[in-house]
Amino acid sequence: MKKIIFPLLIVMACLGTSCQKNQTNSSEESITQKPNIIFIYLDDLGYGDLGVNGAKGVETPHFDALANGGINFTNGYASSATCTPSRYAAFTGQYPWRKNAKILPGSAPMLIDTTQVTLAGMLKESGYNTAIIGKWHLGLGTHDKNWNEHIYPNPNDVGYHHSYIMAATQDRVPTVYIEDGDVVGLDPNDPIEIDYDNNFPGQTSGKENPELTTMKWHHGHNSSIINGIPRIGFMKGGKSAIWSDVDMADHFLGKVKNYITEKSKEDKPFFLTYTMQQPHVPRTPHPRFVGKSTLGPRGDVIAEADWCIGELMKTIREAGIEENTLIVLSSDNGPVLNDGYYDDAVEKLGDHDPNGGLRGGKYSLYDAGTHVPFITYWKGKIQPSTSNALVCQMDLFASLADLVGSKMKSQDSENVLPALLGTSKEGRSSLILEATTRTSYRKGDYVLMPAYEGPKVNTEVNIELGNLNELALFNLKEDPAQTKNIAKENPELVQQLLKEFISKRGKDYKKTSQLELK
């Protein structure tokens, strides 16, 4: 109870003239003390999926409270239009195309090299307790790893003291939690086997046994059936370790709450990466969230995620650390409706626009692929505002290094700390964006999209991929929906941007591969 009354007294004291000075001192102390940092990373949440950004059919009061109490960025970006590359960039500060990062199967080896600098490693080096709880999807171990033994390398070998994760995604096997490199709850007499090419003899699959599924697959997602849900990839054994899909949000949240409560008692600050699974498929809201939106399961899991954020904030307040904790919230790529299961996301969309007026979506080189929700919140330190500064998740490395006084550097991260804290409206001047190996060049209000071969639309997910017959230039400020290619009217600007793009990206930017949904 004391902890609740205490901030009230401070607010009352701040009504006096010394408020500003106190706040400044308090802020300086906060930086000297090094604030806790929480990076909340959603999965496939669109710019328009938040109430504060215009969502309809789902209420997001806790997301909105962060956006309204902190900075809501209108030009915040993931590096890429899919999970693995974006996460790679956010966690290492390096462009994912340098590493040829693509959507990984659940059996993939660790993509990040143990010798690489990482965001978590930099903060660990700077005296932080570091942890990741939630989705990983950056590969684990080696090619020939055994899921029944300690898995090396795991997130703890690339900067985290502690990790409690799922290996890839909710729709990919193995459907188990992994804590510090070991599968949780595994019975050694029922070992896990994983194969992404062939089923195990005698095992059912979504393709051959659709009558056994409780969620129907639309494309892909027809391998092993687990909890009635057909997945990507085949899994055998490990029954005692298999997660409960509807309890996943509560499960990860419980770990998050425990971590915050425990670590807030220590002298060391903490860096927590909370990688939420929503609203990626399969969308499995806990029963108490079913029907919370008018959008079907996709909206219901957004409501569930919103509740989780409310619980996280409650935990922070109860721990008395809200004024010494920087929160960054974003999404790894833009939205998709039908991403492989029949779950009414298309049918119940109504007038909700997950893209928030932007073109494309997940997988797309058009803006909605990478232009995502991006919020920073730090009570008493960040003044509530909206910012149109160009910022990317990849910039967390250099920006947070500046915040905590680290001299470590990564290859492509830029220091946009003043923008993240709201003391400047300037972010980075340019950014290379990526969608399935194809890249575009954002500079100021403009985006240059080179021509790429490939289908105009992926008909399975019904998203325009941004494969254009000829090079295009768009002014995103005047034309956020990218309806008007203004390249012909601006030949000099096009040449200038193309030159800059090629000098940064390299001449082989046209060597691309096609999207494979598997």
Ligand SMILES: [Ca+2]
């Ligand atoms: Ca994603």
